[in-house]
Amino acid sequence: QVPLKPGRSLMDWIRLTKSGKDLTGLKGRLIEVTEDELAKHNKKEDCWICIRGFVYNVTPYMEYHPGGEDELMKAAGTDGTDLFDQVHRWVNYESMLKECLVGRMAVKPVAAAKEISTQSEEKKQLNGMLPEKKVLDASAKDLTPSYDWFQTDSSITIVIYTKQKDMNAELVIVDCQEKRLRGEIIVDDHSYLVEVDLDHAVQEDMTINIAEKVGKVEIILRKKNNIHWKMLGQPLESHNTFIRRTDRGLFYRKCKLVSKTEVTHDTKLLCLVLPKSTHLHIPTGQHVYLKQIIAGTEVVKPYTPVLPFLPLDFKQPSHYDGAHIYLMIKIYSCGLFTRAIDCLQIGDYISVSNPEGNFKKSQVQTSEDVFLLAAGTGFTPMVKLLNFTLTEVSCLRRVKLIFFNKTEDDILWRSQLEQLALKDERFEVQFILSQPTKGWLGKQGKISSSLLSDFVKRSRKDSKVLICICGPTPFTEQGVQYLKDLGYSQEEIHAFTA
Known part of the structure; x- marks a missing residue:
C-alpha cells in the first residue's frame, strides 16, 4: 500500500465513475483491441490493461490505486490477468473499472487444455449416472473425484468419492441456498464441484458425513415433501468439474451479525453466524473475504478469523462450534469499508467468501x-x-x-x-x-x-x-x-x- 493524495480515496473513485465523465476517451464506444494496439498504451498517461479478455483504460485510476502507480504499470499494455490473480484476484474489477472498459481483445489465444472437465455432457439431466470424463491420462482419471446420489422417502443423499485418504471437515464446503446445491471438495491446489439446481425443495438443515480414511463425503438433505424425485436436478455450468482453485472464483454466502464487542479504542470483535444450510470450517492460517455494496460498487476486503477468546486450557471453546465466524476488525476513521462495517447493526447480513490462503498446518x-x-x-x-x-x-x-x-x-x-x-x-x-x-x-x-x-x-x-x-x-x-x-x-x- 502507498499513501494516496487527498481526494483520491475509494469513495472519490466511486464518485468519479458515477459523474458521467468519459474515462475511456472513446465516448462510450466499445472496440475490439488487437495485441499490437494494446501494446501501444503502455505509459502512465496512457495505460490500457487486459484482464480475462477485457481491456480497460486504467489511466484515470492510476492515482486512486492503493498499491501505487508502479504496480499498475507492471501490466501496462499487456495481459495482466496472471499478475492480477497473484496480487488480488478477489477484487471485483468488473465493478470497480466498469466505466473504464475499452472493449474485448480481438483474438483470444486458445490455450492448450490443462484441466479435466466435463462440459459437453453437462446438458444431460442428472440421473445419478456420471458421464464419461475427458481426461488427460489414465492416472489423472483415477484421481479425479466423482459423485452419485440416492434417495429414501424423506431424504436425498449425494455421495462424493474424493479418492483422498486424509479427507476432513475443512476440505468440504457445502451451501444449499433455496434449491441451489453447491458442494466443493478441496484437493490440494484443485477443487471438485457438485453444483445443481435441485429438482425439488429441501429443508434448511442438512447433515455432512465424512469418512476420512476412505475419502467418502455424504451430503444428506431432507425433502420438504416426501415425493419421489425423478432426478437430482439440473446441472449448473461448473457442475462436476475438477480444476485449479485459482480458476474457480470466490463463492459468497450471507452471514448474520450476532454480536459486536470492543477490543480496543478502534478495534471490534464481530461474531457472524453461518446459514443453517452452510457447512464451512475455516482452516488455521486462512482468511475470508467480506463483500459490501457501497454506493453501488462491490467492495471486498480480506480478514483472518480468530477465536472468541484465547483458551487457557487449549481446547476449542464450547461455543466455538463451526457455525460462528469471529473477526477482529480495526475501524479506520477515513476507511470507507470499515466504517460501513462499524455501521452494521445486530441482525444485519454481510457476504462472506470461502477461505483462501497457502498456510499448511x-x-x-x-x-x-x-x-x-x-x-x-x-x-x-x-x-x-x-x-x-x-x-x-x-x-x-x-x-x-x-x-x-x-x-x-x-x-x-x-x-x-x-x-x-x-x-x-x-x-x-x-x-x-x-x-x-x-x-x-x-x-x-x-x-x-x-x-x-x-x-x-x-x-x-x-x-x-x-x-x-x-x-x-x-x-x-x-x-x-x-x-x-x-x-x-x-x-x-x-x-x-x-
Whole structure:
C-alpha cells in the first residue's frame, strides 16, 4: 500500500465513475483491441490493461490505486490477468473499472487444455449416472473425484468419492441456498464441484458425513415433501468439474451479525453466524473475504478469523462450534469499508467468501521453536495458530509472540496474552511499542535486524524453527528480509499476505 493524495480515496473513485465523465476517451464506444494496439498504451498517461479478455483504460485510476502507480504499470499494455490473480484476484474489477472498459481483445489465444472437465455432457439431466470424463491420462482419471446420489422417502443423499485418504471437515464446503446445491471438495491446489439446481425443495438443515480414511463425503438433505424425485436436478455450468482453485472464483454466502464487542479504542470483535444450510470450517492460517455494496460498487476486503477468546486450557471453546465466524476488525476513521462495517447493526447480513490462503498446518507440526511476529491487526492469523501450536504440536519447546504496536492502548488482548504466558511456560509474549508514553517500561522501537537477532533465537543449535509474520506490507517485507539476512531459510519463514 502507498499513501494516496487527498481526494483520491475509494469513495472519490466511486464518485468519479458515477459523474458521467468519459474515462475511456472513446465516448462510450466499445472496440475490439488487437495485441499490437494494446501494446501501444503502455505509459502512465496512457495505460490500457487486459484482464480475462477485457481491456480497460486504467489511466484515470492510476492515482486512486492503493498499491501505487508502479504496480499498475507492471501490466501496462499487456495481459495482466496472471499478475492480477497473484496480487488480488478477489477484487471485483468488473465493478470497480466498469466505466473504464475499452472493449474485448480481438483474438483470444486458445490455450492448450490443462484441466479435466466435463462440459459437453453437462446438458444431460442428472440421473445419478456420471458421464464419461475427458481426461488427460489414465492416472489423472483415477484421481479425479466423482459423485452419485440416492434417495429414501424423506431424504436425498449425494455421495462424493474424493479418492483422498486424509479427507476432513475443512476440505468440504457445502451451501444449499433455496434449491441451489453447491458442494466443493478441496484437493490440494484443485477443487471438485457438485453444483445443481435441485429438482425439488429441501429443508434448511442438512447433515455432512465424512469418512476420512476412505475419502467418502455424504451430503444428506431432507425433502420438504416426501415425493419421489425423478432426478437430482439440473446441472449448473461448473457442475462436476475438477480444476485449479485459482480458476474457480470466490463463492459468497450471507452471514448474520450476532454480536459486536470492543477490543480496543478502534478495534471490534464481530461474531457472524453461518446459514443453517452452510457447512464451512475455516482452516488455521486462512482468511475470508467480506463483500459490501457501497454506493453501488462491490467492495471486498480480506480478514483472518480468530477465536472468541484465547483458551487457557487449549481446547476449542464450547461455543466455538463451526457455525460462528469471529473477526477482529480495526475501524479506520477515513476507511470507507470499515466504517460501513462499524455501521452494521445486530441482525444485519454481510457476504462472506470461502477461505483462501497457502498456510499448511504441516509447516508447524514438526517445529520445536515457533516465533510469531505481528504488527497491529497482523495479530489475527496468530490467534488460531497459537492455539493450534500449543494444543497439537507434540515436539514444541516454545512459542514466542513478538507484538509490535504504536501505543499501549493499541495492544489487542493484552491481558489474555499475559495470562496465557503465566499459565503455559512454553509461551512467551514480548510487546514492542513505536510511540510509547513516558511510563512504558517495556521494549520500544520498530522492526529491525538487531531487534530480531535479540528475540528470534533457536532453543538449540539445530532445532526446527518456524517464523510467521503478519502486518502492514512494509513491515512484512522488511521483516522477511531481516530474517533472511540473519540466516533463516525461506522454508523457515511464512509471511501471511492477502
